[in-house]
Amino acid sequence: MSLPPDPADFLLDGHSPARYERDLISAIGAVSATFAECDATFSGIDHEALRREVDAVDLQQPTSDCASALRELDRLYLRDAVYFHHPRYLAHLNCPVVLPALAADAVASAVNSSLDTWDQSAGGTLIEQRLIQWTCDRLGFDAAAADGIFTSGGTQSNLHALYLAREHAVGSRHATDRTAALPRLRVFASADSHFSVRTAARLLGLHPDAVVPIPTDGHRRLRVDALRAAIDSARAEGSIPMAVVATAGTTDFGVIDPLAEIAEVVHEQPAPLWLHVDAAYGGGLLVSPTRRSLLAGIERAHSATVDFHKSFFQPISASALLVRRSEWMDAGRHHADYLNPVRMTRAGIPNQVDKSLQTTRRFDALKLWLTLRVMGADAIGELFDRVIDRAGEAHRLVASDPRFEVVTPSDLSTVVFRFAGTDEANLAARAALSANAEAMIASTTVDGRTFLKFTLLNPRTTLADIAEVVALIAGYASEHLSAQPSLAS
Incomplete structure (x- = not known):
């Protein structure tokens, strides 16, 4: 035996x-x-x-x-x-992944470095810091003065940014004054901003209505005039404007807020106001050979979120929070005797735990590093350009079909539309596509009505794939309507 x-x-x-x-x-x-x-x-x-x-x-x-x-x-x-690699996966912000990143993931899993301290990661720390500098440079920040940290995703990056913004607003106050100020802090964000902004406000102990939704224009972009009015109104009522969150690629519509104009509003304020740009989706434009200008103004932000596991074609998870001035990270710095005592900091030892919300942290930066070393930044940007081009073609295809109505064209790779029928018919079509293993699409609500959504992140998806899915949607929605008893009966 x-x-x-x-x-x-x-x-x-x-x-x-x-x-x-x-x-x-x-x-x-x-x-x-x-x-x-x-x-x-x-x-x-x-x-x-x-x-x-x-x-x-x-x-x-x-x-x-x-x-x-x-x-x-x-x-x-x-x-x-x-x-997600299938050309008819059109649902959410999930991308097919590039092979160098998969090789890096295997290495990272095997060696199992933790990026919190130098004595657990060594070269891993330096590679991550170099990539933070590289991303800051792409953002238009002074890489020598800027800083940042890799995170688990856009939700954590946005939370970290708003934590720094909160400390920027009240950190120097006396404890009693600080406690009194917290309920008065206000965050201004587009009505279409990511839900993580509101989640972060709750976690940070702000007022339940601390996030002020700013109306959008006909293209679903934050209205700058409404932002200015909301800030003025908040000051007049005794609230403390804490931060503005601009979005570079809304989840539902893939549109980019007018970053340069928003930055102008923020910097004209009489008291400090933090500008955070949530570029979790649109961050891929940083390497686009043709569309980098869509992010004009982001260089004036205090902080930015970039999700590499969306438009950089990296495996989950890989995100980063970037700040324009390294000292702005100081609000989160901390020292533990067993990890990063002050004497190590004085000796210049790079222990990144002192600027992270996490302690144990995976070497996710290695994926981006190996991808850049094998493919180069332009190649990644070309892939993102392809899906943006395809989304434009898809929008024109659906908009020209009288059976459908569409929402504003996307700056990125999203198409929001609906079959001209009931909400139930649209949802039935979506469910049928999934149940019959024909495609995966998403749905959302726009002005109280159900809309369907394509989110394109696969460069191999063709216009023929999209046309076939559109035809299937029309067929399933029509079948659903035909099966319903008429109102007359």
Whole structure:
């Protein structure tokens, strides 16, 4: 009878290179086979049916070998996963990923560096800092004076930015005065800004109505006149304007607020006001060979969010918060004797935990580093340009079809439209596409009505793919309407 394996044999170390290589090759083989055979974005499986299969697994009985576990995983996950690389995945801000980033992910997972302190990451710290400087330079910040940190995503980046903005507004006040000021702080953001702005305000202990929604114009961009009026009104009523959040690529419409005009409003204020630009979606324009000018004005922001796992075609997760002046990060700095004591800071040792909301932090920057070293920035920007071009073609296609109505054209890669019928018909069409494994699209609400949404982030999606999906939507929506009893009856 064979003895059970020593649990230590499953550790990646000098004793296990052969097992590591074998298991990794098996995993890559399983994924490669799935991608080669993938002919739909999603299998259409019902969530309860899949739940029964997952719940049936006895977690007390391990398979003891990776190959068996991978075969099980194929049934529980790979077979029914949602595949963003498929050209008819048109739903959310999820992108197909480039191969150099996947290679980097494998390296990062194996070495398992934590980017909080120098003595846990060494070169990883320096690579991340270099990429922060590179991104700041692309933003138009003075890279020598600017700073930033990689984060888990746009929500964390926006939270961190508004935390710095709050401290910028009240950090120097006496404790009693500070407590009295917090309920009076106000954040101004487009009515179409990301929900994370409101979430951050709650987490930061601000008033429930601290985020003031600013109306948008006919192109869904923040109205600068309304912003100026809202700030003036807040001051008049005794509130304290804390920050303005401009969006460079709204989630629903992919439009960019007038950044230069907003910056002008912020900088003309009599008291300090923080300008944060949420470029989680539109950050890819930083490497666009043709459209960088759409971000004009972002260089005047105090801070910016960029999600590399959206328009830079990186695996989840990879985001960054960037600030124009490194000292603005000081509000979040902290020292722990066991991690980054003050003596290390005085010695110039780069322990990044003192400017991060996280302690343990994965080496996500390696993905972007290897991508830039293999492909170059222009190649990434060309991919983003392609999906923006395709979205323009898709908008014109749908707008020319009398069966549909569309919302304003996107600055980026979003198309918002609806079949000229009921809300229920549009939702039924969306559900049918998914259930029949034909495509994945999103829906949203515009002025109280249900609209459908294409979010294009796959450069291999063709206009023919989009035309086919549009035809299917029209067919399913029409079927739904035909099946409904008429009002006359």
